[in-house]
Amino acid sequence: MIDSLTHAAMDHEEIDYVLDEQVGFLLRQAQQRHTAIFARMMLSDITATQWATLAKLHEIGGCSQNLLGRHVAMDAATIKGVVDRLLARELVVVNADPADSRRLTIDLSEAGRDFVRRAIPIAAAITEETVAPLDRQERETLLGLLARIK
Amino acid sequence: MIDSLTHAAMDHEEIDYVLDEQVGFLLRQAQQRHTAIFARMMLSDITATQWATLAKLHEIGGCSQNLLGRHVAMDAATIKGVVDRLLARELVVVNADPADSRRLTIDLSEAGRDFVRRAIPIAAAITEETVAPLDRQERETLLGLLARIK
DNA sequence: CGTCAACCGTTCGTGCACAAATAGTCAAAT
DNA sequence: ATTTGACTATTTGTGCACGAACGGTTGACG
Numbered sequence: 001m002i003d004s005l006t007h008a009a010m011d012h013e014e015i016d017y018v019l020d021e022q023v024g025f026l027l028r029q030a031q032q033r034h035t036a037i038f039a040r041m042m043l044s045d046i047t048a049t050q051w052a053t054l055a056k057l058h059e060i061g062g063c064s065q066n067l068l069g070r071h072v073a074m075d076a077a078t079i080k081g082v083v084d085r086l087l088a089r090e091l092v093v094v095n096a097d098p099a100d101s102r103r104l105t106i107d108l109s110e111a112g113r114d115f116v117r118r119a120i121p122i123a124a125a126i127t128e129e130t131v132a133p134l135d136r137q138e139r140e141t142l143l144g145l146l147a148r149i150k
Numbered sequence: 151m152i153d154s155l156t157h158a159a160m161d162h163e164e165i166d167y168v169l170d171e172q173v174g175f176l177l178r179q180a181q182q183r184h185t186a187i188f189a190r191m192m193l194s195d196i197t198a199t200q201w202a203t204l205a206k207l208h209e210i211g212g213c214s215q216n217l218l219g220r221h222v223a224m225d226a227a228t229i230k231g232v233v234d235r236l237l238a239r240e241l242v243v244v245n246a247d248p249a250d251s252r253r254l255t256i257d258l259s260e261a262g263r264d265f266v267r268r269a270i271p272i273a274a275a276i277t278e279e280t281v282a283p284l285d286r287q288e289r290e291t292l293l294g295l296l297a298r299i300k
Numbered sequence: 301c302g303t304c305a306a307c308c309g310t311t312c313g314t315g316c317a318c319a320a321a322t323a324g325t326c327a328a329a330t
Numbered sequence: 331a332t333t334t335g336a337c338t339a340t341t342t343g344t345g346c347a348c349g350a351a352c353g354g355t356t357g358a359c360g
Binding site: 301303 | 336354
């Protein structure tokens with residue numbers, strides 16, 4: 001009797017869906033905290049996306065705008081806005097590609113290179129602060145898992 | 151000689167900062183993928199934040215707008231926009247709180263309750279798809295680590 | 301040679317996210 | 331009873347993020 005009642009209840013029972021245990025909800029909150037840490041610690045009100053763009057230019061050197069966007073996981077519309085704001089701060093320079101008139105070549109300006117040099121230790125500290133609740137092994141685990149679902 | 155050269159190099163060497171290994175950059179990309187999965191699978195062009203709001207209302211019942219925002223990790227300005235869009239779709243209803251004229255009470259509408267019932271299995275499938283590259287134990291680990299840095 | 305598919309940058313519209321400022325309301329302490 | 335401080339919702343402004351559409355360029359292929 002109890003069994004049949006239980007079984008009948010199961011038939012109509014909703015899936016156990018608890019918002020606070022969903023990976024998407026947790027991802028959003030983790031990123032919110034990271035963004036807040038970034039805004040508090042980074043120089044000159046540079047945002048995380050702007051920093052990603054500068055850091056990638058520092059890694060790979062000059063690059064067409066769209067390709068740069070692919071390197072930092074931004075679509076064409078987004079990278080354009082980011083580059084425009086970096087341009088307004090004179091941290092990057094834009095040149096027409098003489099060999100292909102479709103392309104704009106984006107480079108760090110001298111001020112941009114200087115900024116990156118000063119900001120790298122801060123960016124490292126931001127990462128450290130973001131994962132501060134985790135020990136060294138847990139940090140490695142988290143990076144590995146995130147890389148696999150990205 | 152080699153040692154002293156190495157040591158001299160270390161003195162001026164920049165911190166090893168590789169963008170693709172930074173937790174913030176990986177978090178953003180993981181969330182981008184989740185958002186894309188969500189947009190592809192969810193009903194009626196409901197976004198992940200709108201869904202979070204509906205699902206939380208389903209969990210806790212009616213709620214003031216600001217408190218609802220705190221439950222779903224959105225500030226007052228953000229939750230207002232989300233509620234406005236849900237209101238335009240007639241998935242929620244708004245009533246003045248008779249006991250406190252500052253408050254607006256947000257509730258699921260009948261259509262909203264119906265939508266949540268139909269969407270819960272889909273939301274569960276979206277979570278499943280997001281963590282599909284991970285096995286059961288890795289999923290648990292990821293949720294635990296994210297919860298600690300959120 | 302033409303054309304055609306693939307690529308480049310740009311623009312528009314929608315939707316989060318948050319800081320800061322505003323105005324109204326409430327409760328509690330003086 | 332007034333004031334104080336906390337809370338409510340709202341508005342404005344800036345910055346991602348992405349889909350969709352556009353026009354221009356390139357290179358390859360028939």
